[in-house]
Amino acid sequence: MFNKIQRFIVADILKNRIVLAYTLLLGVLAWSVFSLEDDSHKGVLTLLNIVLLTTPLVSIIFTTIYLYNSSEFIELLLSQPIRRARIWTGLFFGLFFSLALAFIVGAGVPILLFVTGAKAIILLVMGILITAVFVALGFLCAIISRDKARGIGIAILLWLFFSLLFDGLVLFLLFQLSDYPIEKAMVGVSALNPIDLARIFIILQLDVSAMLGYTGAIFKDFFGTGLGAAIGFGLLCLWVLVPYLVSLRMFVRKDL
Amino acid sequence: MHTMCPRLIKIVLCTLMTGLLMHVGISRSLHVGSGHPYVSVKEGIAAADQGDTVIIHAGTYKEGNIIVDKTITLMGMDWPVLDGQLKYEVLSVKANNVVVTGLVIQNSGHASLDDPGGIKVYDSRGVHIIGNRLKDNFFGIYLQYSKHCIIKDNIVKASGTEEQQIGNGIHCWKSDSLQIVGNTISGHRDGIYFEFVTGSVIWRNIAFDNIRYGLHFMFSNDDAYITNLFRNNGAGVAVMFTKNVKMFNNTFEDNWGDAAHGLLLKEISDSYIFNNRFIRNTSGIYMEGTNRIIVEKNIFKANGWGMKIQASCMDNVIRQNNFMQNTFDISTNGSLVLNTFDSNYWDKYEGYDLNKDNVGDVPYRPLSLFSVIVEQNPPAMLLYRSFIVTLLDRSEKIIPTLTPDNFIDQVPLMHVIPL
Numbered sequence: 001m002f003n004k005i006q007r008f009i010v011a012d013i014l015k016n017r018i019v020l021a022y023t024l025l026l027g028v029l030a031w032s033v034f035s036l037e038d039d040s041h042k043g044v045l046t047l048l049n050i051v052l053l054t055t056p057l058v059s060i061i062f063t064t065i066y067l068y069n070s071s072e073f074i075e076l077l078l079s080q081p082i083r084r085a086r087i088w089t090g091l092f093f094g095l096f097f098s099l100a101l102a103f104i105v106g107a108g109v110p111i112l113l114f115v116t117g118a119k120a121i122i123l124l125v126m127g128i129l130i131t132a133v134f135v136a137l138g139f140l141c142a143i144i145s146r147d148k149a150r151g152i153g154i155a156i157l158l159w160l161f162f163s164l165l166f167d168g169l170v171l172f173l174l175f176q177l178s179d180y181p182i183e184k185a186m187v188g189v190s191a192l193n194p195i196d197l198a199r200i201f202i203i204l205q206l207d208v209s210a211m212l213g214y215t216g217a218i219f220k221d222f223f224g225t226g227l228g229a230a231i232g233f234g235l236l237c238l239w240v241l242v243p244y245l246v247s248l249r250m251f252v253r254k255d256l
Numbered sequence: 257m258h259t260m261c262p263r264l265i266k267i268v269l270c271t272l273m274t275g276l277l278m279h280v281g282i283s284r285s286l287h288v289g290s291g292h293p294y295v296s297v298k299e300g301i302a303a304a305d306q307g308d309t310v311i312i313h314a315g316t317y318k319e320g321n322i323i324v325d326k327t328i329t330l331m332g333m334d335w336p337v338l339d340g341q342l343k344y345e346v347l348s349v350k351a352n353n354v355v356v357t358g359l360v361i362q363n364s365g366h367a368s369l370d371d372p373g374g375i376k377v378y379d380s381r382g383v384h385i386i387g388n389r390l391k392d393n394f395f396g397i398y399l400q401y402s403k404h405c406i407i408k409d410n411i412v413k414a415s416g417t418e419e420q421q422i423g424n425g426i427h428c429w430k431s432d433s434l435q436i437v438g439n440t441i442s443g444h445r446d447g448i449y450f451e452f453v454t455g456s457v458i459w460r461n462i463a464f465d466n467i468r469y470g471l472h473f474m475f476s477n478d479d480a481y482i483t484n485l486f487r488n489n490g491a492g493v494a495v496m497f498t499k500n501v502k503m504f505n506n507t508f509e510d511n512w513g514d515a516a517h518g519l520l521l522k523e524i525s526d527s528y529i530f531n532n533r534f535i536r537n538t539s540g541i542y543m544e545g546t547n548r549i550i551v552e553k554n555i556f557k558a559n560g561w562g563m564k565i566q567a568s569c570m571d572n573v574i575r576q577n578n579f580m581q582n583t584f585d586i587s588t589n590g591s592l593v594l595n596t597f598d599s600n601y602w603d604k605y606e607g608y609d610l611n612k613d614n615v616g617d618v619p620y621r622p623l624s625l626f627s628v629i630v631e632q633n634p635p636a637m638l639l640y641r642s643f644i645v646t647l648l649d650r651s652e653k654i655i656p657t658l659t660p661d662n663f664i665d666q667v668p669l670m671h672v673i674p675l
Contacts, residue, residue, distance in 0.1 A: 042581060048641055167644040171629075174636050183635055190638070199642060217514060219638070 005077070005087060009094025013066070019102050022058050026050075026106025034114040044115055044123060047107065048202055051127050052195050055103060056134040057159050063095050063138025064155040068148040084252045088139075092244060096135045100128050119205045126198040129236045133194045134159070136244040143247045143254070166193045183218045190219075194239040201232055282307070289313030289336070297322050297330075297338065304328050312336040312359065320344045326351050332358030335389070340364040345372035346393070353382040364393035371423060373398035374412075377405060385410060395423035396444060402431045407439060414443040419467050424449040428456070436461060446472040447489065454478050461485075469494045469520075470511075473501065481506060488512075492537060494520040501527040508534045517542040518559065521549070529554060531675065539564045540582070547571055555675055556580065561587050561627070570594040578673055579603060579622070587627035588663065597622065597665040601672050609670045620668035623659045625652035 013019055029050050037043040067074075070091075077087050107127060111120050141155040170189060174182070190196045204220055222228040286308060287293055288300040297317050300310045306327050314334035321344040324330060330347075337360040340346040346361045361374040374393035377383050379401040386408045390396045396412035399405060407426060416422030425441035427449045428434055434456040440463075441447040447463030450456070451474040458481035463470035470486035473479070473495040480502035486493050492511035495501055501524065508518035518537035519529075525547040532554045534540035539561035541551070546569045554577045556562040562582040563574070567590025575598040579585045585602060599615075600622075607616040626645045630637050639645050652659060 045641055049643070049646065053643055163643050164647070167639050167642045171636060171639060171644065174633050178633050178635075186635060186638060196638075196642070200638065203640065 003086075003090060005082075005090030006094045006097070009091060010098050013094065013098040014101070018058075018062060019098060022054075022062075022099075023102040023106040025054070026103060027110070029054075030107045030110040034110055044119060044202075044206060047111070047123070048199065051107060051123070052130070052199055053163060055127055055130050056163060056195060059099055059131050059134035060138045060141070060155045060159050061152065062099065063135045064141045064152050066095060067091070067139065067142035068151060085248060088248050088251045092135065092139060095138075096132055099131050099135060103127050103131055119202075122202055122205050126202055126236075129233075129240070130194060130198050132240045133236065133243075136240045136242075136247070139247040140243040143250045162193050162195050167196065170196075187219060187222050191235050194236055197232060197236055197239075201229075283309070285309045285311055287311050287313065289315050301326075301328065301330075321348060322346065323348045324351060324354050324356075327353045329355040330357070330359065331355070332360070332388075335360050337362060340372070340374075340393070342366065345370075345376055347375045349375065349377040349380055349383055352380050353384075354380065355384045355386070356388060357384070357386045358388065360389045360391065361393065362391040364395070366394045366421070368420070371395055371398065371427075373423070373427070376400075377402045380405070384408070389413075393423075395427050396425040396441065398423075398427045398429075399431050399434065400429045402428075402434070404433045405431070406435045406437070408435070408437045410439045412439060412441040412444065416443050416445060416467050419445055422467065424472070425463070425466065428453045432456070435459070442466060446470075447486070448472070450474065450476040450479065452476060456480075457482065459483060462487075464488050466490065470508075471495075473498050477501070480504065485509070486511070486518075489516075491515060492517040492519060494522070495524050495527075496520070496522040497524070499525045499527065503527065503529045504531055506532045508532065508537060508540070510535070511537045513538060517564075521546045524549070528552070533557070534559060534562070542566075543569045543572070545569065549573075550575070552576055553673065553675055554578075556582055556585070558582065560584070564588070565595060566590070567592045572596070573598065575599050576669075576673055577601070578675060580672070584624060584627040584630075586622040586663070587631050588623065588660070589631045591660045593660045593663045597663075599667050599669055600665055601669040602665070605668050605670075607668065614670050616668040616670055620665045621653070621656060621659065621663060622665060623663045624649050625658055628659055 030047055033046045034043045037046060074087065108124050111123055137158055138155060141151050141158065144154060145151045190200055200219060201223060204223055223232045286300045286304050288297055288310060289312060292313060294300040294303060296319055297312055298319050301324060304310050309329040309331055312332050314336050316337040316339055318339045318341055322338065338346050340363045342363045343365045346364050356375060364374050365372040373395035374390040374397060375385055376398040381403045383402060383405045385397055388410045390410060390412045392414050397407055397410065412425040414422055422445050424446040425444035425448060426436060426439060430452045432454050434453060436448060436458045437460055439461045442465045444466050445468050447466045447470045448458060448461065449472045453476040456479045460483050462485045464487040466489045468490045469492060470489035471481065471493045475497050477498055478500045483505045485507045487509040489511055492508060511518050516538045518534040518540045521541065521543045523545040527549045529549065529551045530553055534554065534556045535558055537559045540556045540559040540563055542564045544566045549572045551574045556577060556579045558581045560583050562579050562585040565586060565588050567588060572595040574595065578601045580603045585604060602620050602622060605616055605620045607618040607620065609616055625648050
């Protein structure tokens with residue numbers, strides 16, 4: 001399943017203290033949420049906040065820093081007769097696999113234990129997809145700038161943008177355009193932010209979706225159907241593929 | 257004089273006794289059914305006199321519209337079925353003090369002009385409809401211009417799918433002093449419908465899976481509904497254009513959907529909502545144009561919105577309720593607040609109680625900024641549970657700027673009120 005590079009990277013990262021701490025953090029949060037809330041679906045909502053906040057942050061920052069820190073190792077690999085794309089892919093899968101594993105061990109186990117039905121699966125799949133998206137974005141950040149500080153700065157900005165500023169903009173737009181029928185357009189706008197996409201996906205699985213009113217009904221009509229769910233899933237996959245492929249292209253062509 | 261008196265009493269007593277005996281002697285039981293003196297219900301009723309009992313034995317009777325136009329008791333043995341063949345009104349009661357019991361009444365005609373019902377009572381007093389089963393009728397039990405009637409322990413069931421193609425379970429119009437007790441109603445448009453009905457009580461009924469409202473009040477003053485269960489109806493319970501209604505001890509459950517409420521109050525005044533349970537509704541209570549109502553000692557649990565109080569409401573008092581696990585406890589659509597919140601328990605309250613008197617030392621503001629935003633701009637609900645919303649709510653809690661100042665519970669309780 002893994003080639004040698006991937007195996008080496010996975011082994012290296014799994015020993016990393018930050019990843020261990022991340023696993024532990026997710027575990028403590030998830031267990032305490034489910035043991036404190038007497039209603040498991042409220043627990044899901046609380047966990048949703050945590051998943052949509054910490055997972056992207058840790059994924060993107062850790063990936064970026066790891067890539068900068070292993071620049072010497074990458075250069076060493078490059079001196080060997082291995083194709084560049086193979087090295088980059090190896091790094092990506094290594095990072096994604098170990099962070100996803102951390103998520104599954106930390107949050108996945110309590111989710112599967114306390115939450116029943118499709119909700120648990122969706123929550124888990126979304127967590128893993130969000131990890132993949134932000135690992136891919138981390139790769140983009142690391143390759144854009146040679147300067148480590150700048151790269152990490154971009155990573156933090158991206159995280160801030162997707163988890164906070166984007167929604168602020170959406171709120172602003174909602175009020176500016178409140179006289180127009182913007183409900184359908186909102187489906188398109190939400191596709192521009194993987195975190196929103198994941199959040200709406202999970203909320204549609206919960207009872208609270210009835211509170212979303214007319215707009216929610218449109219979302220449900222769209223994402224609730226098999227085709228809509230496939231499109232939503234596809235969009236999230238695009239959010240992994242596009243940043244990663246762009247970074248790969250830049251890495252392959254880069255003059256090191 | 258002294259000798260006259262006992263004799264007079266004797267004469268009076270004798271006359272009374274004879275009258276009573278004659279009356280009992282005259283009152284007969286007429287048996288209807290195959291192998292009985294009367295084959296059809298209509299024949300039985302035609303042969304009956306005032307005060308007789310028509311006993312209908314098991315079997316299916318397809319006799320079109322059966323009219324009861326004299327004071328008799330219509331009693332079913334072993335659940336005889338009166339079938340309207342989807343064409344006729346099954347039983348029309350047009351006399352006072354009629355008793356209808358033990359019948360299965362099914363398949364009344366469907367028509368929106370003359371509203372045929374399973375049992376329809378026209379302009380009568382003292383009619384008792386007790387312990388019947390009504391299946392798949394357009395209207396189940398329909399009362400108009402009736403007084404002092406008792407509708408008790410009936411099972412009214414239909415399987416309507418669209419509002420305009422089915423009538424109400426128990427429909428009362430322009431009536432007075434009714435008792436609707438212990439009925440189970442499902443699958444109709446409204447479970448129980450009151451229009452221009454006064455001085456009546458609705459007690460211990462169960463209304464579930466109805467297409468529109470479990471209970472619907474229009475222009476009906478001075479009524480009470482007590483200890484009923486309203487579950488999973490299209491839009492909950494509606495009380496509109498009414499005054500002086502008592503709502504005690506009811507349970508409003510699982511009225512969940514885009515336009516569903518536990519209890520919808522519209523243009524109603526001087527009423528009392530006491531000791532009810534609102535559980536898992538999209539909004540527990542929705543109030544509009546509601547004045548001088550007391551909402552006391554209720555439980556609001558796991559609703560989307562505990563209460564939606566529109567700015568058109570005035571002088572309502574909300575006191576000593578438990579608000580638990582609601583997504584939003586309260587929301588409103590304006591900045592004008594003319595209602596009072598007093599001594600409620602809010603599970604979102606984060607204050608402290610230094611002197612341990614079970615009253616929080618800092619006031620509680622039940623209105624979150626996000627609920628105000630959503631009220632002004634419903635699509636904003638899409639941002640529900642996003643980071644920015646949490647952040648906005650937090651900052652608003654610390655320094656309230658956008659939410660109304662006086663939307664406040666000055667004495668929030670620290671512990672759940674045992675209800």
